[in-house]
Amino acid sequence: MIILCSFYTLVSCSQSTSETDLAQDNQVSSEKNVPDPERKLVEIIRENHIPKSDLSIKIDKSAYALSVYNKDTVLITYPCVFGFNAIDDKAQEGDGCTPEGKFGVRSKYAHKSWNYFIWIDYPNKESWSRFNRRKANGEIGKDATIGGEVGIHGVPEGGDYLIDERVNWTLGCISLKNDHVEDLYKCLSDKVQIKIVH
Numbered sequence: 001m002i003i004l005c006s007f008y009t010l011v012s013c014s015q016s017t018s019e020t021d022l023a024q025d026n027q028v029s030s031e032k033n034v035p036d037p038e039r040k041l042v043e044i045i046r047e048n049h050i051p052k053s054d055l056s057i058k059i060d061k062s063a064y065a066l067s068v069y070n071k072d073t074v075l076i077t078y079p080c081v082f083g084f085n086a087i088d089d090k091a092q093e094g095d096g097c098t099p100e101g102k103f104g105v106r107s108k109y110a111h112k113s114w115n116y117f118i119w120i121d122y123p124n125k126e127s128w129s130r131f132n133r134r135k136a137n138g139e140i141g142k143d144a145t146i147g148g149e150v151g152i153h154g155v156p157e158g159g160d161y162l163i164d165e166r167v168n169w170t171l172g173c174i175s176l177k178n179d180h181v182e183d184l185y186k187c188l189s190d191k192v193q194i195k196i197v198h
Contacts, residue, residue: 039076040076040183041068041075041076041183041184041186041187042183042186042187044075044076045070045075045187048070050070050075052187052188052189052192053189053191054070054071055068055069055070055075055187055188055189055192056068056069056192056193056194056195057069057188057192057193057194057195058194058195058196058197059080059174059194059195059196059197060197060198061082061086061087061098061100061196061197061198062197062198064079064080064081064082064166065077065078065079065080066078066079066080066152066174066176066184068184068187076183078176078177078180078183078184079163079164079166079176079177079180080152080163080174080175080176081162081163081166081167081168081169081170081174081175082098082168082170082172082173082174082175083095083096083097083098083168083170083171083172083173084096084168084169084170084171085097085168086098086168087198089101089130089198090122090127090147090150090172091130091131091134091139091140091144092131092134092140092141092144092145092146092147093144093145093146093147093148094147094171095172096171096172097172098150098170098172098173098174098196099122099123099127099150099172099196100196100197100198101124101126101127101130101195101196102126102193102194102195102196103120103121103122103124103193103194103195103196104120104121104124104191104192104193104194105118105119105120105121105188105190105191105192105194106119106120106121107119108185108188108190111153111154113156114153114154114155114156114175114181115153115154115155115178115181115182116153116154116181116182116185117151117152117153118151118152118153118181118184118185118188119149119150119151120150120151120152120194122147122148122150123146123147123148127146128146131144131146147172150172150173151173151174152173152174152175152176152181152184152194153173153174153175153176153181154175154176154177154178154180154181154182155175155176155177155178157178159178160177160178162175163175163176163177174196
C-alpha cells in the first residue's frame with residue numbers, strides 16, 4: 001500500500017513537472033514573437049539580413065502605434081500621435097485629421113523642426129476619390145480643398161512627452177519621438193508601403 005501511494009505520488013509529480021515545463025516553453029515561445037521595445041530597427045534588420053525593400057508599415061490610430069513589418073512579422077512598434085482630430089479620416093484641408101488608407105513615400109529628408117520628415121503620397125488616387133465623393137454628397141463644402149504635406153516626423157526638441165502623454169498636436173501628420181523617427185528613417189526604402197487604419 002505504501003509502495004502504491006508512493007508510485008501514484010511519483011506519477012503525479014512527474015505529470016505536474018511536464019505540464020509546468022510545457023507551459024514555460026509556450027511562454028518563452030510566445031515571448032519570442034513580441035518585439036523588444038529596447039531594440040532599434042537598424043539593429044534588427046542588420047542582424048537578420050532583412051532587405052529594406054521587404055519592410056512595410058502599419059499605423060493604427062486607435063492604438064497610437066506605428067509597427068514595422070517584415071512580411072507578416074512585426075519587427076518593432078513605436079508609439080505615435082496624430083492630428084488634433086485623431087478619430088476621423090481626413091476629409092479636407094484644415095480638419096486636423098490623419099488620412100486613412102494605403103500610401104507610398106513621396107520623399108524623405110532631414111527637417112529643422114521635426115528632426116526627419118517622411119512625406120507620404122497623400123493625396124493619392126484613393127484620397128481624391130473619397131474627397132470628390134464627399135463633395136458630391138455634400139459632406140464637405142464646395143470650396144473645400146484636399147490638403148497635403150502629410151508625413152511621419154519627430155517632435156520639437158524636448159517634446160518626447162507629447163508622445164508619452166498621447167497629445168495629438170499635429171495638423172494631420174504622424175509624430176514619433178525623435179530617436180524613433182531617426183531609427184525608422186534610416187531603414188526605409190522609397191518603395192515602402194504604409195497602411196493607416198483606425
